[in-house]
Amino acid sequence: MSKILSTGIKKDRSSADETRLDDTECILRNTEADEFFINIKGELNQVDRLVSDAVNNLVINFKFISKLTKSHHDMVLAIEKLAAPEGSNPILDLLEKQMVVADKIEQELEMAITSLQFGDLVTQLLAHTSNQVEMLNIELQRIDRQSSWRGGSSKKTLNRIHEEISEAVALTKNNSKRKPVVQQGMQMGDIELF
């Protein structure tokens, strides 16, 4: 872990120094790694906030458009009733076209209900990813701590560290909670009655 994050820093050292990390360096690099993972989580939270904010605004817009559409629909019906006794064909034709438009808007709004559920899927996926990042951080920090306890990351080969990191990733994968969202698009989901 430490080596991954600090290969650049270590270039100027002698070979003996290269493989030995004192406690202070370990602590500093752990903090660095921690901050790095905290930043990733912070960015995931930021994405979540932006998505939630966008969804809230879209839902408000949706409700407003829906209300206006209903009102427009009612208005067309009322005008149709007023125009009917006169038998004004051009007006009736126009109103009929308006009704077709109103129906089309209603259909589109219904479809928007399905699409507007994306916020929930995104939030759940972000929470899942954030959880995985946190678990990976814990595992990598553990490897780092173990290296210092052995008094010698000095004696560890790069290969061994790579192996431990691979093990940590595998452990994180195994311990991660089940992925809550597998959908790849916003098509309607399955329905099953028991």
Added chain:
Amino acid sequence: MVKTILAVDDSASIRQMVTFTLKGAGYEVIQAVDGQDALDKANYHQVNLVLTDINMPRMDGLKLLELLRKLANYKNIPILILTTESGDEMKAKGRAAGATGWLVKPFDPKRLLEVIGKVIG
């Protein structure tokens, strides 16, 4: 008589979309933000159907389902699960806990209304 549906989801946008769809079809809707909130409301109101998410804070949908089925007046009430989860294992758990049906998000309003109509008549 107007039928009442308890809609349970921790996502405000999902609650709003469900409520919009159900109210548009003439149902009365009570919203709950998680399983615990739903259980409290279920004790206070008698509803004709419960539509609940699974992954929620405080109390998840499966626990809610299990507790509702222990209440005398919820033994035979249809309880539909509306969730992002689509795995067979979870569905089996839902079925074992007494769910009436399983709907995977995102839902289509027409299909949701069809299913609800089918289970509550």
